[in-house]
Amino acid sequence: MRFKSPSLPELHAFLAVCQLGSFRKAAEALYVTQAGVSRAVLRLEQHMACTLLDRSGSRVVPTARGHEYRALIEAHVTGLENAFDRFGGRSGMHKLRISVAPTLGTRWLVPRLPKFRALHPDLEIEFRQFHYDEDFSREDVDVWIEIKRPTRAWPRGIRARYLLGREIVPACSPALAAGLREPGDLLGSTLLQHTNYPDNWALWLQTAGGVPAPPALGPGFDLGNNLIVAACAGMGVTVIQPALIEPELESGKLVIPFRRAANTERGYYFCSRAAMAGNDASDRLAHWLMSEAEASAASVQWAA
Incomplete structure (x- = not known):
């Protein structure tokens, strides 16, 4: 059977604009972008050839043909929504689609999700691919945990709340730490670097370690997770956010040789569209993440 009717997102967009008289208000009601609503309605008009x-x-209002079409479809779309509410496979479940920076997701967020699930069994978290050049226009993501760049402002319409990760500290194996008496000793060590942030070592040495000399950097890694594995293997000393190495600090695989942190002015932020303000699922996740971030910062085990 070949279906000739438009898609539900197009019908939802059209009906929302009819009901609210505004593309902006329709976007807020549907938790998508205004451009997304506009494109969906345009596709519908092209499909219907009118x-x-x-x-x-x-105020946006239906044309004569729009009034006629609305009268034909509105009750049926409402019926589909009612059918889902009554017979949905996971009654009462809410879903949030999230994009999160890979290393933070793997090392910090995912290990904590069982705790979140126990507290909020009706809220399902579904991960989406992380984009390093995120512009927040994607319609397959509801909320993001994004890296703040000091030279980049958050786009208009995006609400960003700081979680953690501004501070970086040196970390290495206990064996390497035994040979470090003062920050200047790091200049004679192999300094493992994150290739996306090559200035991290100079920042820490100058602002936290009081060492003005430029460092000679060692092997580079484009993922924080690989950087951590290399440090655990004794390849050298890394400089990294403490939250990303909590298991290694607890087990003793890594130690922080100097009790000093440098502020990168970056960090990880919980980001959502302003239209999501007041959304119960988003608010519950944000509140829980803030609480976990505070607990994480308080639990860092510094090396002596």
């Missing part, structure tokens, strides 16, 4: 909305006034 103009369904009059956009010329201060």
Whole structure:
């Protein structure tokens, strides 16, 4: 059977604009971007080969054909929504689609998710691919845990709340730490670097270690997770956010040789569209993440 009817997202967008009289308000109600609603309605009009909305006034209203089409479909779309509410396979479940920086997701967030699931069994977290050049226009993501770049402002319409990860500290194996008496000794060590942030070592040495001399950097890694594995293997000393090495600090595989941190002015932020304000699922996840971030910062085991 070949279906000729438009997709549900297109119908949802059209009906929301009809009901609210605004693409912006429809986007807020559907938790998508205004551009996404506009594109969905345009696809519907192209599919139906007619103009369904009059956009010329201060309030968007259906055209004559739009009124006719709305009358034909509104009850049926409402019926589909009611059917889902009644017979949905996971009644009462809510889903949040999240994009998170890979190393933070693997090392910090995922190990904590069983605790979140126990507290919120009705809320399902579904991971989406992380984009390093994120512009927050994707419609397959509800919330992000994104890295703040000091030279980049958050886009308009995005609410960003700091979680953790501004501070970096040196970390290495206990064997290497035994030979470090003062920060200047690091200049004679192999300094493992994150290739996306090659200035981290100079920042820490100058602002936290009081060492003005430029460091000679050692092997580079493009993922924080690989950097941590290399440090555990004794390849050298890394400089990294303490939250990412909590298991290694607890087990003793890594230690922090100097009790000093440098502020990168970056860190990880919980980001959501302003239209998501007041969304119960998003608010519950944000509140839990803030609580976990505070606990994480308080539990860092510094080396003596």
